[in-house]
Structures are given as structure tokens and as C-alpha cells.
Amino acid sequence: MSPVLNRSEQVSLAARAIAxxxxxxxxxxxxxxxxxxxxxxxxxxxxxxxxxxxVASFGTPFSIPGNLEFLPTVGLIPPNEFPTEPELMVxxxxxxxxxxxxxxxxxxxxxxxxxxxxxxxxxxxGDIAVVxxxxxxxxxxxxxxLIELGWPITVDIAxxxxxxxVTDTGRFQYSATKPSTFKLAAGLVAAGADTDFIGQxxxxxxxxxxxxxxxxxxGRAQLDEEAGVVSAxxxxxxxDAAGIDWGDIDNLINTIRLPVxxxxxxxxxxFEEDRMKLxxxxxxxxxxxxxxAELGGGGHRFAAGVTVEMDPDTAIKKVIELVTEQR
Numbered sequence: 001m002s003p004v005l006n007r008s009e010q011v012s013l014a015a016r017a018i019a020x021x022x023x024x025x026x027x028x029x030x031x032x033x034x035x036x037x038x039x040x041x042x043x044x045x046x047x048x049x050x051x052x053x054x055v056a057s058f059g060t061p062f063s064i065p066g067n068l069e070f071l072p073t074v075g076l077i078p079p080n081e082f083p084t085e086p087e088l089m090v091x092x093x094x095x096x097x098x099x100x101x102x103x104x105x106x107x108x109x110x111x112x113x114x115x116x117x118x119x120x121x122x123x124x125x126g127d128i129a130v131v132x133x134x135x136x137x138x139x140x141x142x143x144x145x146l147i148e149l150g151w152p153i154t155v156d157i158a159x160x161x162x163x164x165x166v167t168d169t170g171r172f173q174y175s176a177t178k179p180s181t182f183k184l185a186a187g188l189v190a191a192g193a194d195t196d197f198i199g200q201x202x203x204x205x206x207x208x209x210x211x212x213x214x215x216x217x218x219g220r221a222q223l224d225e226e227a228g229v230v231s232a233x234x235x236x237x238x239x240d241a242a243g244i245d246w247g248d249i250d251n252l253i254n255t256i257r258l259p260v261x262x263x264x265x266x267x268x269x270x271f272e273e274d275r276m277k278l279x280x281x282x283x284x285x286x287x288x289x290x291x292x293a294e295l296g297g298g299g300h301r302f303a304a305g306v307t308v309e310m311d312p313d314t315a316i317k318k319v320i321e322l323v324t325e326q327r
């Protein structure tokens with residue numbers, strides 16, 4: 001049996017593979033959040049500066065959320081232009097291959113597949129898997145990788161990685177935030193990350209239509225006091241009427257989670273009649289990562305998500321059942 005390598009040893013393996021590759025094909029999970037896109041773009045900028053040929057993508061829908069459009073991108077291409085058999089492919093913030101959407105087949109055909117992730121539900125895929133469930137964000141692993149490679153952190157890289165940290169730590173309030181997380185954030189700010197700019201872009205801006213969609217979703221909110229679950233549903237019709245897209249409502253879950261009566265908050269995003277994304281948050285009494293895993297998704301104790309094929313009422317009922325089982 002091969003020895004189990006620790007995080008630093010896996011980072012060294014990943015760094016050697018990346019350093020020796022002529023070109024890099026980078027991918028993150030579908031519907032990228034700040035950590036997925038920020039981590040991927042952070043490494044992309046560093047690799048380009050080091051003279052590597054770089055492409056980066058994510059599965060459809062190929063659209064950057066509105067609150068992340070400020071991130072400096074490089075090498076970004078639609079998934080249908082992604083190399084079918086990349087020499088070296090690096091995957092960010094994906095707990096399993098299916099989280100890559102149609103790019104899962106590209107990952108399977110890669111000469112070497114490197115996985116950088118911090119989800120405790122990670123299935124362990126990839127030839128080199130740097131997976132640390134104790135990391136506050138995948139960006140922490142990318143930062144380790146850049147240090148190992150000896151690649152300097154520019155303003156663009158710092159902006160990408162700091163955005164990743166801020167978003168995946170809930171502005172440094174989630175329990176995975178450690179002294180080392182703040183130390184990394186301080187270094188990124190020193191390298192040029194503008195905290196005021198990033199904070200405003202991510203959290204303090206939205207199109208006017210967001211208010212219309214939030215009003216519709218909040219008007220449908222339900223509270224199951226016995227289970228301690230608050231839920232709300234938002235539909236494509238809501239977005240269409242308001243003239244906005246799914247990426248414009250990423251912060252809506254932060255409003256849904258406010259009621260003090262609930263430990264778990266659930267936002268149901270209905271893409272199609274029987275296909276929807278469940279976004280879950282917990283105050284700590286429930287492991288929503290386990291709830292999502294039971295439904296085929298993944299995440300962390302405090303934040304998780306899953307795409308399911310069922311109607312909204314059934315989805316809410318199933319989540320309540322799974323939350324209750326943990327009590």
C-alpha cells in the first residue's frame with residue numbers, strides 16, 4: 001500500500017508536475033463561486049507570468065456571476081473550446097468529477113490530473129490530489145502551491161486569491177478561519193489586494209432587479225420551527241421578470257439565513273420544472289455538508305449545495321427530514 005502523503009508533500013508533487021508541463025488546462029466547478037473562480041484565475045495569472053501556455057474554463061452555463069465580473073481573467077475560454085486531452089489539467093474546488101459538468105470527460109482524458117480542493121466530501125479523484133478539509137478555502141492551497149513553485153504574487157493574483165478567501169470564509173467569520181488564514185490575507189493585501197474594492201464588488205452591489213427577485217423569494221419563505229429550517233424558492237420566471245440572471249442573486253442566501261429561529265437555511269433555485277440547485281447554510285448545529293452528500297452533492301458543515309431533480313416541495317421536505325435525522 002502506498003503511503004498517505006500529507007498536504008505539503010502533495011503540494012510538492014503538484015508543483016513539480018506544473019513546473020514541468022509546457023501548457024496548463026485549468027477548470028473549476030460549474031456555477032463557480034468566489035473560491036473556485038478566484039483560485040483558478042490566481043494560478044492562471046501566475047502560470048502565464050511564468051511563461052506557461054494557459055487555458056481555463058468551467059462547465060455550462062458558461063457565465064461569470066455578476067458579483068465576480070470584476071476579477072481579472074486570463075486564458076478563459078468556453079468549455080467547448082477546452083482541450084479534449086490536456087497534457088496537464090488542474091481542477092479547483094470540485095469535490096468530485098461530476099462537478100465539472102461536461103469537462104469531466106476532459107479530466108478523465110488528461111495526461112495528468114491535479115485536484116486542488118478543501119471539501120471534506122471530496123471523492124479522492126485525480127492523479128495528484130491536494131485535498132485538505134481543514135483549509136478555509138481552496139485559495140489557501142493555491143497560495144501554498146505558488147510558494148512551492150517560487151512564483152511571485154502580483155496585484156491581479158492577490159485580488160483573485162483574496163476574493164476567494166473572503167467569499168469562502170463568509171468574510172472571515174466561518175469556523176474554518178484560522179490564524180493562518182488571516183496571515184495569508186494580510187500578505188495578499190500587502191501584495192496589492194484592495195479590500196474595500198473587493199468587498200463592495202462582491203457584497204454591496206446588485207442590479208435593481210435583485211430587489212424584485214428577493215421580494216418574490218422572501219414572500220414565499222417558510223419556517224419549520226420544529227426542524228429549525230427556513231427555506232425560500234426562487235424561479236427562472238422571477239429572474240426573467242426582473243431582467244437578471246442566476247449569478248445576480250448569489251448573495252440572497254445571506255438574507256434567507258437571518259431568522260434566529262432557524263439553524264439551517266435553504267434556498268431552492270428552480271432552473272427547470274424538475275431540476276433545481278439547493279444552497280444550504282448552517283449556524284453550526286447541523287452539518288449541511290452531510291445533508292448535501294445524502295442528496296448527491298457536497299460541501300462543508302456550514303455551507304453546501306447540490307443539484308437535484310425533484311419539485312421544490314419535495315426538495316424542502318427531504319432536506320427537513322435529513323436535518324431532523326441529525327438531531
